[in-house]
Every structure is written in structure tokens, then in C-alpha cells.
Amino acid sequence: MKKIFLFLGCALLLTSSVSAQNSAKAKALLDEVTAKVNSYQNIAIDFNFEMRNAMGDLQQESKGNVIIAKNNYELNFMGVKKISDGKKIYTISSEDEEVTISNFNANDPESLLPSELLTFYKKGYEYHWDIVQNVKGRKIQYIKLKPTNSKSELKEVLLGIDSQTKNIYNKIDIAKNGTKSILTVNSFKTNQTISKNHFTFTESMYPNYYINKLD
Template sequence: MRNLKITSLAILAFLSLTTVQAQEAKKLLNEVSAKAKSYDNITIDFKYNLNNTKENVSQDTRGDVTISGEKYVLNMLGTTSMFDGNKIYTIVPEDEEVTISSYNPRNDKQITPSKMLTFYENGYRYKMDITQNVKGRKIQFVKLIPIDSNAEIKDILLGIDVQTKHIYKLIQTDANGTKYTLTVNSFKTDQPLSKTLFDFNESKYENDGYYINRLD
């Protein structure tokens, strides 16, 4: 009877600790989301790594993204992806091709650039994870686990700069073991942007001989 009581107390203590950690994680994520939404625009330069030990694949690259509300311009792997609020444009200079598709948020389950700083607001359970010191900056990691048990994502570790409330690192592990790591090199806010930055000039690419591939 005594052992049962001790076990029950241990379970209650664990559940209480888990609840507190979840509340702390939610509070921190809410602060990060509010901070991101307070900016007119955000420009991020980042390092990206894809790693799959089973397939012996490891790939490093750099990229940059400018975000303003839902709109974005992403440069990565020699490709530019743009979203003007209605359509997504994927520009591949090597193939001289532009792919144009309509955006349907109901069909979008990926972490797009415009959602990178707020994707965790729905669909995840979370808890506090490790804390790291990165060149004098305190980085608090929060672990996110999809509520959907059939999700392709196993879990995500989100590293947050405790002082600035900016995301420093995102580590996504898929169900098949593939790991994607995005590390922020620079995080700039409210920069002067061209008024046409998010506008796609179709005639320019047609004149340059690009093939325009319309998916819908």
C-alpha cells in the first residue's frame, strides 16, 4: 500500500512538472510569435543542412528569405521562390523555367517561409528542452510534437534566443529519420524594401526565353 502511494505521488509530481513545462513553453512561443508579428518585414540569412544517416546523405547550403506578412522571397539552392499573397512562383535559372501555382492554405501542411516564425501556433504539443550558450547568447530549445499521430514530422526542436525572442535554430526530424537543420546567421527587421520586391514580372522572364509552367 505504501509503495502504491509513493508511486501515485511520483506520477502526480511528474504530471505537474510536465504541465508547468508545457505552460512555460507556450508562454515563450507566444512571445516569439508576438515579436515576429510586430515587424513590418524580416530578412533572414541562414545555413541549412539535410542529413539522413540511413541513406548516408548530408547536404549543406546557405540561403536567405525576406518575409512581409504572408508574402516572401526565398533564395536557396539556386532557386528563387516567391509568394505575392495569391500565387507561388518558383524560378529556376538553370532550367530557364518558372512554375506558377495558386496557394491553398487548406492543402499546405509544410512549414513555408511565411509560417516559419509562427507555424507552431496550432497542431503541436510542446515542452521545454535543453538550454545552450551560443557565443554568449542563451538559446532555449522547445520541443514540438505533432498532435496528429500520422504526421510525417516526428518532432521539431525550436531554439529561441531568450533575450531577443527571435528563432535561432530549427531542427526538424521526419518519421523516416531525415533531419533538417536551419541555423540563422543574421536576423534583420524592418528593412527598407523595394515596393516591387514581391511582384512577379512575367514579361521579363518570357522575354528572357523562360518556359512558363502553369499548374492551374
């Protein structure tokens, strides 16, 4: 009987050790990706976004693009353009012919910088080394992130990383109700030539738009 308990104890210690090593390996890869992203002057991304639920009766798909330069960005998604100069956020809807101007607030989820999507894992998640998939000849290593807050609506997040380039390939959010949100990077370009006024909002370009200043 003592031998059985000794065996079980050793097995549990080994499992715990392997789990800790996998967690450390996962975090090291995430940190490497983030450090590489932060080294670029700017990033231009074309992406595809898909949402579907477990029942299969909901499936939405949209394309978008974003240019990020530190705290500045220009995002085009679902018919809306969003520009941030680090101080103000300008949300431009061509359908409504309206521009909404608000102050940038780091504590407001609406002010979340696209670049922070790569650092979201630093708080509130456990890291797990997951599967490798071959996608059109590319080796994609997945990191599974599990929320530490039991009240989170998310069950887990899968982050796919190109093992060669160390760039993000996709991000899959899986909710507890089975809904999946999948963001896939179609193109990833760095250090592009952009004008110094690229992230400057020019009101005269929208003469017939209603300007809604929230702050």
C-alpha cells in the first residue's frame, strides 16, 4: 500500500512539474512575440473576423484592416473607421454620416489599443502549451489561455503563433455558451512608410457629417 501511495505521489509531482514547465514555456513564447511587436515602428494588418455559435444558426464574417504605430492607430472594420492620435478617438460612420469624438481613457474598454490585444494575457490568465497545426506549410503553435476569474464569460482563448516568424496567426475566443470569435491575420507588414499626419483627424474632410463631441 505504501508503494502505491508513493507511486501516486511521484506521479502527481511529475505532472505538476511538467505543467509548470509548459506554462513557463507558453509565457516565454508570448513574451517573445510581444517584444518583437513592440520593436516595430508600425504594423499594418489585414484580418478576417468570424463569429459563430454552438447551434450553428449564427455565423458572421467581416474583413478589416488596422495600422498601428505605438499609441496611434487607424482601424477600418464593419463600415466604421476609428482613428486615435493617443489623446482623442475619432469614430467615423459613413452610413450615419457622423463623427464621434471622445477622449482617450486607458481604463475604458472602448479605448483599448489594438496593440494591447497582444498583451491582454499578462493579467487574469493561466498559460498552457497547446497543439501544433500545419497551416499551408506554416507551423502554428497554439497557446491556450484560461481566465482565472470564474465569472468570466470566456471559457478559454487560443492564440496561434507562427513558429518561424513569431507573429500572431489567429486568436480564437471561446465563450462558455459555445460561441467562437475568430480573428485571423491575412497579412502582416511592418515599418511601412506613412505620413506624419496619418493619424490626424481633419474635420474639413467630412463637411456634411454631424460632429458629436462626447468630452
